[in-house]
Amino acid sequence: MAGILTGYSQNSVEDLLKKYNSGVVRYISVEQLRMRQLDKEVVIIDSREKEEFQVSHIENAILVGYNHFEVSKVNDIAKDSPIVVYCSLGIRSENIGRKLKKAGYKNVQNLYGGIFEWKNKGFPVVNPEGDETNKVHAFSKTWAKWLKNAEKEY
Template sequence: MKTRLLYIFILYSTLGFSQDTISELLKKHNSKGIPYISVEELAMPKTDAIILDSREPQEYEVSHIKDAISVGYDNFNIETIEKHIPKRDQEIIVYCSLGIRSEVIANKLKKAGYTKVKNLYGGIFEWKNKNFSIYNTQEKETDSIHTFSKEWSKWLNNGIKIHE
C-alpha cells in the first residue's frame, strides 16, 4: 500500500501535477505531525541525535548521511528499532529523499513512544543541495545520489543523479 501511494505520487508528478518547491511538496504530502529539523541544524556539531535513513537499502548503498542507520521503508520494523534504541527520549532524526517517506516512519516511531523524533526537511536531496557531504557503503565521500526515480531527480540540484 505504501509503495502504491508513492507510485501514484510519481505518476502525478510526471503528468505535470508536480509542486514548484520542496516546501509546497511537503505541505501537500505531510501532516505536520512531526517537526522538521533543517539540514543546517543537523550539520551542527552540537546536534547529538541518532540518524535513521528511511529509504530502501539500494538507495542507502549509493549514498547516505554519515553515521545514518538504514531502516528502510517497505520493510521497516519497529521491533528492530526498539532493540537498538531502547531510550524513548533519545533524539532521532529520520530522513529519506525529500521528507515524505521519513514522515511516515517518524510517525511510527512516535506511535511507539519515542518523544524526540524529527523529520529532516528536504531529506538527503536538501542535504546535498546545501553542499553537505554524503557517503557510500565504503564510507567514502561521494557525489552520487540515489534519486528514487527519474521524476524525483528534479528536486536534486547538486551531485550525480542515480535512479536505477
C-alpha cells in the same frame, strides 16, 4: 505509495511537502542537523530502501527502510534519544517518524527536504565504505528534479 509516485505540479519543496505531509512530525533543517551531527547529539535514521542507501547516505545513518519497516529495527535506541529521520525529500520519513512516535519515541524530527536538500546545501554523503561521494540515489526520474547538487543514480 502509488499516489506519491505520480505526476504533480509543485513549484517548490515546500509545496511538495505541504501536499503529502501532515506536519505531525516536526521538521529539522539540514543546517540544524549538521550541527547536531558534528556534536554527535543525534541518532540519524535513513528510511529509504537498501539500494538507495548503498549509493550514499548521511554519515552514521542507520538504515531502517520504508516498505518493510518494523519498529523492532530500532529497539536498541532509547525512547528519549533525539532522532532525525530522512528519506529523499521528507515524505517517506514522515511516515516512519509517525510510526516511531506511536511506538513511544519522544524526540523524533523529519529532515526537511531529505537527503536531496542535504546534498543541495553542500553537506557530505558517504558510500557504504564510508568514503565521501557526490552520488545520490534520485529515487525516480520524476523526483530527480529536486536533486541539484549531486550525481544522480537510479
